[in-house]
Amino acid sequence: MRILSGMRPTGRFHLGNYLGAAKNWVELQKEHECFFFVADYHALTTEPDGHKAEDKVFDLTADLIAVGIDPTRSVLYLQSKVPEVAELTLLLSMVTPLSWVQRVPTFKQMAKQHPDNVNLGLFSYPILQGADILMVKGVGVPVGKDQLAHLELVREVTRKFNRTYAPVFPEPRALMTETNLIKGTDGKQRMSKTVGNIIGVTDDPEVIRKQVLSMVTDVKRPRRTDPGHPRTCNVCAYYKLFFDDWEHYWELCRKAQIGCYDKKKLLAERLIELFRPFREVRAELSPGQVSAILDEGSEKAREVASRTMVEVRQAVGLPSYLNAPGR
Numbered sequence: 001m002r003i004l005s006g007m008r009p010t011g012r013f014h015l016g017n018y019l020g021a022a023k024n025w026v027e028l029q030k031e032h033e034c035f036f037f038v039a040d041y042h043a044l045t046t047e048p049d050g051h052k053a054e055d056k057v058f059d060l061t062a063d064l065i066a067v068g069i070d071p072t073r074s075v076l077y078l079q080s081k082v083p084e085v086a087e088l089t090l091l092l093s094m095v096t097p098l099s100w101v102q103r104v105p106t107f108k109q110m111a112k113q114h115p116d117n118v119n120l121g122l123f124s125y126p127i128l129q130g131a132d133i134l135m136v137k138g139v140g141v142p143v144g145k146d147q148l149a150h151l152e153l154v155r156e157v158t159r160k161f162n163r164t165y166a167p168v169f170p171e172p173r174a175l176m177t178e179t180n181l182i183k184g185t186d187g188k189q190r191m192s193k194t195v196g197n198i199i200g201v202t203d204d205p206e207v208i209r210k211q212v213l214s215m216v217t218d219v220k221r222p223r224r225t226d227p228g229h230p231r232t233c234n235v236c237a238y239y240k241l242f243f244d245d246w247e248h249y250w251e252l253c254r255k256a257q258i259g260c261y262d263k264k265k266l267l268a269e270r271l272i273e274l275f276r277p278f279r280e281v282r283a284e285l286s287p288g289q290v291s292a293i294l295d296e297g298s299e300k301a302r303e304v305a306s307r308t309m310v311e312v313r314q315a316v317g318l319p320s321y322l323n324a325p326g327r
Contacts, residue, residue, distance in 0.1 A: 002033045002140070003138060004034075004141060007060060008038075008039045009043055009056035013067070015191060016190060016191030017191075019241075026068035032140065034074040035077070038064075038078050041085070045125055046110070046117065046122070062290050065285060066278045081298035082305050084302065085305065086131075092130055092161065095157065095160045095161050096127060113194060125150075133154060135301075137304075141154075142174075144177075155172060168312055168315050182238065182241065184198060185198070187216035208271055208272050212267055215235055215264055218236075236253060310323045
């Protein structure tokens with residue numbers, strides 16, 4: 001089964017990115033043909049100046065390699081180095097009713113986060129996502145619950161294209177993963193670089209330590225000597241993920257035998273040690289190495305994309321000269 005997924009280069013890789021996506025990608029590449037991309041076109045929907053993304057592209061690519069994405073096993077590429085995706089986005093938009101896109105709920109959410117830049121690209125984001133998937137004829141798409149509406153739209157557009165023209169594309173399906181939703185350091189919402197409530201994975205230890213120590217803990221526990229409430233404490237939720245003996249610490253919390261600050265210190269050191277191998281791999285990666293990996297992966301992805309577009313243009317009825325090599 002061919003797998004396709006991507007991630008926007010909007011800043012340093014964080015714990016939510018790892019647990020919510022990359023950790024699953026690492027496992028999927030062991031058994032499937034995987035295409036993973038750095039979504040710099042998608043990043044333009046909220047940050048229209050691509051020059052600002054150059055360092056972020058390197059950071060994200062290096063982080064993905066550091067946490068286990070193997071470029072010799074998976075195709076790791078840069079979205080904009082496969083320009084056929086832009087052409088397919090245009091052609092898919094020709095068969096997509098406006099009402100289908102209007103009902104996708106995430107547009108309103110994104111518009112609230114970026115009120116000064118509510119653009120057409122942001123509105124048609126799911127069509128570009130569909131082009132990413134269909135370009136390589138991806139079948140399995142790892143998604144979280146917040147992306148299910150997008151993928152269902154892609155499935156509808158796929159069926160509409162195949163009915164209108166020819167059965168060019170396989171219908172993609174969601175690969176749901178059991179990932180515990182963890183909140184950011186504010187204890188209120190999921191981790192987001194925009195919100196600034198993240199915990200790094202490949203950042204320096206002092207950065208991770210500072211982030212963890214800033215976490216909101218047990219708001220129902222006014223004093224160190226008061227019993228804690230681990231079931232509603234954000235820090236204790238992390239213990240359940242990263243400590244085999246988490247029940248021991250939860251019990252200490254209930255008996256007021258450990259304070260919130262001490263729990264954060266222990267958590268910080270656990271994360272720093274757990275992610276040490278990732279930091280070591282990343283430290284060895286140079287910009288030249290990362291660029292070469294992206295170039296090689298992008299070339300492989302474009303070979304697949306070029307073959308797909310020959311089929312697409314033929315089905316749609318576009319002139320055959322558009323299939324000329326090097327176009």
